[in-house]
Amino acid sequence: MPIFNYIQPYLSRRVYPLLLLGVASGLPLALTGGTLQAWATVENVSLKEIGFLTLVGAAYTFKFLWAPFIDRFVPPFMGRRRGWMAIAQIALGITIGCMSLFSPSDNLFILALLATAVAFLSATQDIAFDAYSAEVLQPEERAAGAAIRTLGYRIGMIVSGGLALVIASVWLGWANMYLLMGLLMFGFAVLTWLAPEPDATRVQPPRNIYDAFTVPFQEFFSRPEAWSILALIVFYKLGDAFAGALSTTFLIRGAGFSPEVVGSVNKILAVIATILGALVGGSIMGKLGLYRSLMFFGIMQAVSNLAYWVVAITPQSIPVMALAVGLENLCGGLGTAAFVALLMALCHQQFTATQFALLSALSSVGRVFLAGPLTPPLVEAFGWPGFFVFTVFIALPGLLLLWYRRKELSRLDQPQQADEVGPETDEADLPVASR
Numbered sequence: 001m002p003i004f005n006y007i008q009p010y011l012s013r014r015v016y017p018l019l020l021l022g023v024a025s026g027l028p029l030a031l032t033g034g035t036l037q038a039w040a041t042v043e044n045v046s047l048k049e050i051g052f053l054t055l056v057g058a059a060y061t062f063k064f065l066w067a068p069f070i071d072r073f074v075p076p077f078m079g080r081r082r083g084w085m086a087i088a089q090i091a092l093g094i095t096i097g098c099m100s101l102f103s104p105s106d107n108l109f110i111l112a113l114l115a116t117a118v119a120f121l122s123a124t125q126d127i128a129f130d131a132y133s134a135e136v137l138q139p140e141e142r143a144a145g146a147a148i149r150t151l152g153y154r155i156g157m158i159v160s161g162g163l164a165l166v167i168a169s170v171w172l173g174w175a176n177m178y179l180l181m182g183l184l185m186f187g188f189a190v191l192t193w194l195a196p197e198p199d200a201t202r203v204q205p206p207r208n209i210y211d212a213f214t215v216p217f218q219e220f221f222s223r224p225e226a227w228s229i230l231a232l233i234v235f236y237k238l239g240d241a242f243a244g245a246l247s248t249t250f251l252i253r254g255a256g257f258s259p260e261v262v263g264s265v266n267k268i269l270a271v272i273a274t275i276l277g278a279l280v281g282g283s284i285m286g287k288l289g290l291y292r293s294l295m296f297f298g299i300m301q302a303v304s305n306l307a308y309w310v311v312a313i314t315p316q317s318i319p320v321m322a323l324a325v326g327l328e329n330l331c332g333g334l335g336t337a338a339f340v341a342l343l344m345a346l347c348h349q350q351f352t353a354t355q356f357a358l359l360s361a362l363s364s365v366g367r368v369f370l371a372g373p374l375t376p377p378l379v380e381a382f383g384w385p386g387f388f389v390f391t392v393f394i395a396l397p398g399l400l401l402l403w404y405r406r407k408e409l410s411r412l413d414q415p416q417q418a419d420e421v422g423p424e425t426d427e428a429d430l431p432v433a434s435r
Contacts, residue, residue, distance in 0.1 A: 014136045015145050017195045021085070022152020023159065024188035025129045028092055028122035030161035031099070031181055032056050032115040034248040038165055038259055039174050041249050043105040047376050050249060053108075054372025056115040060364040063123035067357035068212035070127045072205055079197050080205065081132035081353075088125035089189040095121060097182030100175040123361075130360060131353035134344045135198040146341035147282025154274040154333055159184075161248075162270055165263030206351075216351035220358070225408050229346065232401040233362045236298060236339060239395025240332060241367035243305040243388060245375040247328075250308065254384045256316050265318070269326040277333020285338055291409040294342060295402055297335040302395035304331035309388035339363070345412040 033054065040050050075083030095117050102111045129149075137145040160181055168177040206212035220226055251262045285293045307324035314320050343363075347355040379387045402409070 012138075012141055012144070013196055014138065015141055015148055017191075018133055018136075018145055018149040019152040019155075020188070020191050021129060021132075021195060022149040023156040024085075024089060024152075024185065024191070025122075025126055025149075026153035026156025027160045027181065027184065027188075028096065028118050028125075029057075030157045030164065031096060031178065032119050032122075034161050034244075035164045035168075036104070036111075036115060037246065037248050038252065038262075039168070040104040040108070041252055042174075042259060043103060045104050045108065047249070047253075049108065051246065051372055051376040053112060053115075054245065054368060056112055057119050057364065057368045057372075059116065059119040059123040060126070061361045061368050063127055064354060064358035064361045066124070067127045067354040068206070068209070068216070070124070070131065070357075071216075071351065071353040072209055072212035074205065078193060081128050081135065081198060082192050082195060084128035085125055085132065085192045086189045088121050088128065089185050089192060092118060092121045092125065093182045093185035093189075095182075096185060097179050100178040100182070103174070126360065127353050127357045130343075130356040132195075132198060134347055134352045134356060135349070136196060137344075142344055143285040143341055144282050146344060147278045147285070147337040150281070150333060150337040150340055151275060151278030154278065154329065154336070158270050158274065158329075162263045162265070165248075165259050169259045169263060212354070216348070216354040217358070219348055219351065220355055225405060228401060228405055229408075230359075230362055232398060232405060233343075233359055234365050235398035235401055236294070237301065237335065237363060238366040238370070238398055239305060239391045239393075240301045240335065241371040242375060242378075242394050243308060243391040244328070244332075245367065245371035246379070247308065250384055251311075251321065251325075254379075255311055255321065257318070257321060261318060261321075265322045265325050269322050270329040273326040273329035274333045277330040278337050281334040281337035284334075285341060289410065290338065290341060290345065290412050291402070291406050293338040294335075294409065295399065295406075297331070297338050298395070298399050298402060300331040301335040302392050302399070304328050305388055305391045305395070309385050312384040312388060342409070342412075 036053060036056075037050055040053060045053075070080075070084050074080040075087060077083055078086055095114060099111060099114045099118070102114070104111055133145055133149055164177050164181065167180065168174045172180065206215065223229075248262065251257050252259055281293070281297065284296075288296065304327050307327045311321050311324045343356055343359045346359060375387070378390065382390060
């Protein structure tokens with residue numbers, strides 16, 4: 001049946017576990033981002049301090065610096081990838097729980113330090129999970145795997161974002177909500193133990209620390225298109241990053257909605273839109289190919305920012321706000337699914353953790369170092385409506401770079417020609433130090 005053909009890739013024993021592991025990967029991000037913003041906003045922390053609070057996510061940008069250790073060393077349990085995932089998840093449970101002991105109004109600095117530690121541990125979990133995803137999947141499962149892990153990641157963000165706001169505002173309070181999120185991370189460590197182990201014969205660890213730190217970068221930067229691809233990765237989701245940097249603060253303070261309303265809308269519509277975005281994205285990628293999917297979804301990401309512009313210029317309306325949140329999550333799910341598939345395709349199998357960490361870290365440069373600090377002055381200069389229109393133009397350089405490298409990206413869909421762009425390079429073509 002045609003419908004079963006779309007569903008079948010998601011039923012693989014190597015694909016469906018990525019859903020819950022993706023939730024574990026996405027859960028900590030909002031706890032140091034939008035949810036922490038909401039907590040600080042409710043406790044009347046200044047907009048400037050809230051904006052710079054986003055700098056705690058710098059670990060996501062620099063995670064390639066310690067990714068070689070994840071490539072080189074193997075924990076004494078659960079294998080090279082799952083072992084590191086479990087270690088990070090247990091440490092996250094402890095650290096997130098410690099965040100419940102402080103508040104933004106009284107101990108913002110201590111809370112920021114703990115949030116930075118959470119970001120570091122979360123980035124470490126991401127390093128191992130990204131490598132695990134790329135190694136456990138067969139080539140024909142890449143689109144479905146990218147979609148299902150994107151779905152899981154965004155569900156994790158929604159659980160610790162929209163749902164967390166409802167839990168904190170209505171039921172448990174902010175401190176107990178953070179404690180609950182910490183306990184969830186211990187449960188994910190159990191799920192990691194139950195997940196299948198990648199085929200050990202497909203990926204061999206580097207022979208020594210020197211190889212682990214040098215050869216992955218030598219291999220990637222030896223590619224002719226390396227620098228323009230890196231620029232594409234930085235700029236592809238930049239408009240989306242600016243639009244979402246202070247979206248929670250905008251909805252609460254700028255548009256006047258209560259935290260309970262914002263959380264409820266995120267909990268319901270965002271989940272539905274994310275599921276549709278990720279699953280439909282995986283199916284569409286199989287038909288359109290990687291380049292056309294990236295372009296189509298990238299345009300949708302840019303245009304969807306105007307939904308917040310509509311919220312900003314329209315009298316307070318829950319249906320309008322809900323439609324904007326749903327559209328943003330739908331387009332975000334589509335774009336992220338294609339973007340993750342791109343990162344997988346660009347990685348050489350021998351250096352998955354380090355190269356994926358480098359590429360995914362670069363994708364957070366705009367969110368951490370540009371969107372967070374620059375959004376407050378842009379909002380003050382243009383106002384919320386003008387700011388969201390401006391974010392559409394911020395997205396254009398990424399789309400232009402995507403078009404510029406269309407031939408190389410199109411070849412990533414053709415395994416027989418993959419060695420021309422790098423990820424499937426034979427051992428003889430690698431730098432001498434790796435042989």
